[in-house]
Amino acid sequence: MKLKKLLALGLALLAPSLAPLTATAQDGGPLRIEITEGVIEPLPFAVPTFQAETGSAAPYADEITRVIAADLSGTGLFREIPSSAFVSNVTNFAAPVQFADWKAINSQALITGAVAENGGQITVKFRVYDVFSGTELGQGLQYTGTVDGIRRIAHQVADTVYSRITGESGYFDSRVIYVSESGPKNARRKRLAIMDYDGANVKYLTDSESLVLAPRFSKDGSRVLYTSYETGQPQIYVLDVASANRQSLGTGGGNMAFSPRFSPDGTSIIFSLEQGGNSDIYRMGVNGGAPQQLTNSPAIETAPSFSPDGSRIVFESDRSGTQQLYVMSASGGEAQRISFGPGRYGTPVWSPRGDLVAFTKQNAGRFHIGVMRTDGSEERLLTASFLDEGPTWSPNGRVIMFTRESQGEAGAPALYSVDISGRNLRRVPTPDGGSDPSWGPLQN
Amino acid sequence: MKKITIAALLIGAVALSACSNNRFNGAGDDAASAAGMAGSASDPNSPAYFNQTIGDRVLFAVDQSTLSTEAEAVLTQQATWLGNNPAYSAIIEGHADEQGTREYNVALGARRASAVQGFLIERGVAPNRLKTVSYGKERPLAICSEESCYAQNRRAVTVLAAGAGT
Known part of the structure; x- marks a missing residue:
């Protein structure tokens, strides 16, 4: 069985009957049919420490190899074979691979590489092999960067490996903006922070003087919308990620404005505006102008999110009496209810593939992160806890990150991620508490 | 007006932290005296009377913004006090308990604050x-x-500010 086919089978198992996942999975119908449950066996791979081609490169080669291994293992789709199990090692990047030695330890994939450092410039070369067929997957490739950016280079390598094996784009060379939280529960201090998807390289973008909520990346990752109380009223701001300069969008006038998101083309925003205690959804240009009202009901309408093609908006409303999910045209008008299960549904987010909506569900005293098709069918709950909320999609639509808050007086928020199959639940490490993640695009 | 708003918010912080021991107390106490908020709870025209004797807050049922009979009784006295003390304005803060999503709770708190505002205007x-x-x-x-905590958190607090309003 070919490597790619094997993993395609794994992916199909991870999300039975949801999205078509890879070309192979679509073509290889027989692999996907009939099996709706099963134990997922992660694909074993070996990544011998990359060769140091210059004397100074050894520590970088080591770190890059570790980051690649962590990225791949962290997906839950791959399992790293420890170097202690290796029969032989790779001592020369250019020499032919001894496939028998890697077959012997059942390593389905092998990643080899070499790292050079010259004047602060890092060059990484690498190759990916399908051990059992004895062939190389794709061509050898090389990435360059600076010493400061070696984690990014490693993420780019891992994205390429992931993509060659699964047929999907990866998500490792991406960043997440979130709210860093510190202090006791009744005097929380919140500030915006940005980090790599795996929790590395945290930087703070605002101070903690004003309460901030729910930052949202633009599709290109250059700007962030968020809600701040710095005037005393919740108002919407846009922040340039590179410069950390921010400006008020003047959305609210004297009223409360919150829950903003960019349109996919980045030229307009949708948000909630409160008037006389009632919240409706509005749209306006990022450069100002009169807000256009998209919903008009005495119910709470909030948490709007565009479809990737910008034609539709999913949002939550309690017009039926409880919080439920609705889809309407991007120009407003009639909305279709899509959530019908027991409990309350909120914070819908359209997947980057366009096929699913992720949401928060409250039912019987528990919170869940879930996904459903955009017509509301095939609802699947992925998590359950005292308080899970606020999903955000990985750039490839395979993983969801969200806020999980623990219970009680010492309760604190943390970031978690989970596969859209509900497997591979992981805590994303942050220096303080973390909430309201927004996952940005692949940077390369 | 800007200054007054800031003072009012700081006073709000004091009111909210009255039964807790947090770091904002110091700054808030200064702001309170600066805004002329001192006064005895036995003086019916004092802010202390408003906050303690009448009660500066009303509570709500789960996911509701309807005023209870008890809430209306408190707000009726608040309205009378505000009628007798035209030198004060107020910011009404709406709050929710933690059982709900963040955005929805902002909207729910707005409903609660607006319910109080509407009653006082009436x-x-x-x-x-x-x-x-x-x-x-x-x-x-x-x-x-x-629930013992949630019930206290589902509230709307009428926070007095020195100034006759805009």
Whole structure:
């Protein structure tokens, strides 16, 4: 069985009957049919420490190899074979691979590489092999960067490996903006922070003087919308990620404005505006102008999110009496209810593939992160806890990150991620508490 | 007006942290005296009387913004006090408990603040003396994860500010 086919089978198992996942999975119908449950066996791979081609490169080669291994293992789709199990090692990047030695330890994939450092410039070369067929997957490739950016280079390598094996784009060379939280529960201090998807390289973008909520990346990752109380009223701001300069969008006038998101083309925003205690959804240009009202009901309408093609908006409303999910045209008008299960549904987010909506569900005293098709069918709950909320999609639509808050007086928020199959639940490490993640695009 | 708003918010912080021991007390105490908020709770025209004797807050049922009979009784007295003390305006803060999503709770807190504002206006307080803000679930007063705490957090607080309004 070919490597790619094997993993395609794994992916199909991870999300039975949801999205078509890879070309192979679509073509290889027989692999996907009939099996709706099963134990997922992660694909074993070996990544011998990359060769140091210059004397100074050894520590970088080591770190890059570790980051690649962590990225791949962290997906839950791959399992790293420890170097202690290796029969032989790779001592020369250019020499032919001894496939028998890697077959012997059942390593389905092998990643080899070499790292050079010259004047602060890092060059990484690498190759990916399908051990059992004895062939190389794709061509050898090389990435360059600076010493400061070696984690990014490693993420780019891992994205390429992931993509060659699964047929999907990866998500490792991406960043997440979130709210860093510190202090006791009744005097929380919140500030915006940005980090790599795996929790590395945290930087703070605002101070903690004003309460901030729910930052949202633009599709290109250059700007962030968020809600701040710095005037005393919740108002919407846009922040340039590179410069950390921010400006008020003047959305609210004297009223409360919150829950903003960019349109996919980045030229307009949708948000909630409160008037006389009632919240409706509005749209306006990022450069100002009169807000256009998209919903008009005495119910709470909030948490709007565009479809990737910008034609539709999913949002939550309690017009039926409880919080439920609705889809309407991007120009407003009639909305279709899509959530019908027991409990309350909120914070819908359209997947980057366009096929699913992720949401928060409250039912019987528990919170869940879930996904459903955009017509509301095939609802699947992925998590359950005292308080899970606020999903955000990985750039490839395979993983969801969200806020999980623990219970009680010492309760604190943390970031978690989970596969859209509900497997591979992981805590994303942050220096303080973390909430309201927004996952940005692949940077390369 | 800007200055007054800031003072009012700081006073709000004091009111909210009255039964807790947090770091904001120091700054808030200064702001309170600066804004002329001192006074005895036995003086019916004092802010202390408003906050303690009448009660500066009303509570709500789960996911509701309807005023209870008890809430209306408190707000009727608040309206009378505001009628007798035209030198004060107020910011009404709406809050929610932690059982709900963040955005929804901001909207729910806005409903609650607006319900209080509407009642006070009905009882004769000039609309330009009353502002509203919602903190959603961001500023809980009681921090346990049980109904005894949630009930205190589902509130709207009328925070007095020195100034006759805009």
